[in-house]
Amino acid sequence: MPEPVTLNGPRLRLRPWREADREALAAMNADPAVMRHFPATLSRVESDAFMDRIAAHFAAHGYGFWALERREAPGVIGLCGLARLPWETIPWEAPADPPVEIGWRLAPAFQHQGYAEEAARIALAHGFGPLALREIVAFTLPGNIRSWGLMERLGMRRAGAFEHPRLPEGHPMRRHLLYRLRRLDWIEATLGE
Template identity: 70%
Template sequence: MSHEPLTLQGPRIRLRPWREEDRAAFAAMNADAEVMRYFASPLDRAGSDGFMDRINAHQAEHGFSFWAIERHAEPGAIGLCGLARVPWEERFTPAVEIGWRLATAHQRQGYAEEAARITLAHGFGPLELPEIVAFTVADNLRSWGLMERLGMKRDGGFEHPRLPEGHPKRPHMLYRLTRRDWIDARLGGG
């Protein structure tokens, strides 16, 4: 079943489907060592194109995926944010994760939080997901700090199965947010 991708609007940004003309900016972001410092390694152009192809395939299959983040004031993809089914087995799967990534020039400006809040509202609203998870390495303070600001609760950790034993980035922290807790926080003004 094919699902047409949506565009979601926020105060300063929109989350929109990826376009072919986004591939160069996407590849530049994915090749940036600073952007990718908490991942196993930066991606070369082929790896970045493959990632975008997987994003588009996930969208077609599930009706959601990672969107391109674009500012209203200046068109062009500056990052990604969205939802994806976790494609491997772990104690918390099956699960849908929220993820974000921004080009260096657009970090520390609140775009990731705005995009994540739009994404959670879509995931818990129209998609009616029962829970959304997030995970990162312990050193990524800004990312797990955002997870906490979003109302996500830490649930221990796990060893990322796609990284080899002994890899320094294999240990990950897990965060979770249920639809019920998200609704309660919104009703309570949280």
């Protein structure tokens, strides 16, 4: 598997995680404002396990959720990237390839500044360019208007809703909206810009 790449945008850098980033990731995962659309905040142990899963994904696939930092002021401000979803967790009809999700998470001081959109566009370009993925999906809670609004600005299309398989029946966050973007649609939109 190739070494994980660093991706650069006008203001941002998406880079592989370093051991020294664990503290920043743990702080973000423990912040109720950051995690308000997730079932719970993460303890330090849970956050470290999350970072270990990110590292294992990079080792297996060469991409994943990158550490997000500003180019002029290094230091983790969030995460953004792509992750293959395990087949057994897919509650919707998926294409022949294992589905790949795009996701993002930013520390509160860096929200509402266009960083999530810039980072997501960088990740999509890598996914549809060098990785040649056929489709990228995203999902969020119906009440997370900022997130699904960003999905729509990225050119993703709502493709229904589903019950999240990792949440129990009756959980208030079980229902999720599903968004999809096909490579051919992304190429067409990119050429039109």
